[in-house]
Amino acid sequence: MNFFGVLVGLATLLMIGLGFFWVIRGERYFGVLWWPYVLGLGLLLVAGSFFVVADWASALLGALGASVIWGSTELKEQAVRTELGWYPFYGQKIHPPLADLIRRWPAPHL
Amino acid sequence: MVTFTGFFAAMATFLGVWLGHVLVRKVEARAVDLRFPVAVCVAAGFGLEFGALLAAWRPLSAALGILGMTVLWDAVEFYRQEKRVRLGRAPARLDNPRHARILATCPAATHISWLDQDPRGHQLTPDELQVFAARFSGMEG
Numbered sequence: 001m002n003f004f005g006v007l008v009g010l011a012t013l014l015m016i017g018l019g020f021f022w023v024i025r026g027e028r029y030f031g032v033l034w035w036p037y038v039l040g041l042g043l044l045l046v047a048g049s050f051f052v053v054a055d056w057a058s059a060l061l062g063a064l065g066a067s068v069i070w071g072s073t074e075l076k077e078q079a080v081r082t083e084l085g086w087y088p089f090y091g092q093k094i095h096p097p098l099a100d101l102i103r104r105w106p107a108p109h110l
Numbered sequence: 111m112v113t114f115t116g117f118f119a120a121m122a123t124f125l126g127v128w129l130g131h132v133l134v135r136k137v138e139a140r141a142v143d144l145r146f147p148v149a150v151c152v153a154a155g156f157g158l159e160f161g162a163l164l165a166a167w168r169p170l171s172a173a174l175g176i177l178g179m180t181v182l183w184d185a186v187e188f189y190r191q192e193k194r195v196r197l198g199r200a201p202a203r204l205d206n207p208r209h210a211r212i213l214a215t216c217p218a219a220t221h222i223s224w225l226d227q228d229p230r231g232h233q234l235t236p237d238e239l240q241v242f243a244a245r246f247s248g249m250e251g
Contacts, residue, residue: 005175049116062116
C-alpha cells in the first residue's frame, strides 16, 4: 500500500479550502486587477516544483501552484459577488502596477 | 535532475477544481434527483483513492489521490450548489422539476445568473440590478 497519493490528496484539499479564504480576503483589499500577478505566481510555483528533488515537496508545491492559478481565475467572480452585496465590499483597493493596462484584458474564469 | 511529481499534482489539482466548478454546476442544474450524481462521485472518489493506494509510481499516486479527494468533495458540492440555488446565488432552471419546486418555495430563488457579468468597480445600485435582471431575462427569452 502506497499512502503517498492519499496524503497528498488530503493536503491538496486543505490547500483548495484555504484558497477560498485568500481569494475572498485578497479580492476585498487588492481587487480583481491583481489576477495576472496571481496567475504568474501560480505558474512559477508549478515550474519550481520541477526542481525540487523530494517527491513530497514537489507534489505539494505543484498542488499549491495549481490552487493559486485557480485562485487567479476566481477573483473576477468574487469581485462581482462583493459588488452584488453577497460579501463585504471595500472601496479603497490597492491597485497593482500596470493597472490601466490590465483593465483592458479580460480576466479569466472557469 | 527534474522531478515530475509536482507537475502531475498540479495537473490533477487544476483538473479536479475545474471539474468541481464547471461540471457540478452543469449536472446540478440538470439532475432531477441529486442522489445519482452524488453516488457516482462517491464511488469514483473512493475508486481513485484505491488506485492511489495501489500505484507504486509516486506521480501517478499523487494524481489519483488528488483527483479522488476533489471528486469526493464534489459529492458534497452538489448539495452546496443546490443551497446556492435556494439562496438565489446560482440560477434555477425552469425546466428542472427540482429547481421548479425550489422556485416555488424559496423566495430568494431566481432564474437570473447574477455572476454572468463583469466587475464594475463599485457596489451595484438597485437600478443597476434591475437593468441587469431585465437584460438577462431578455437574453433568455
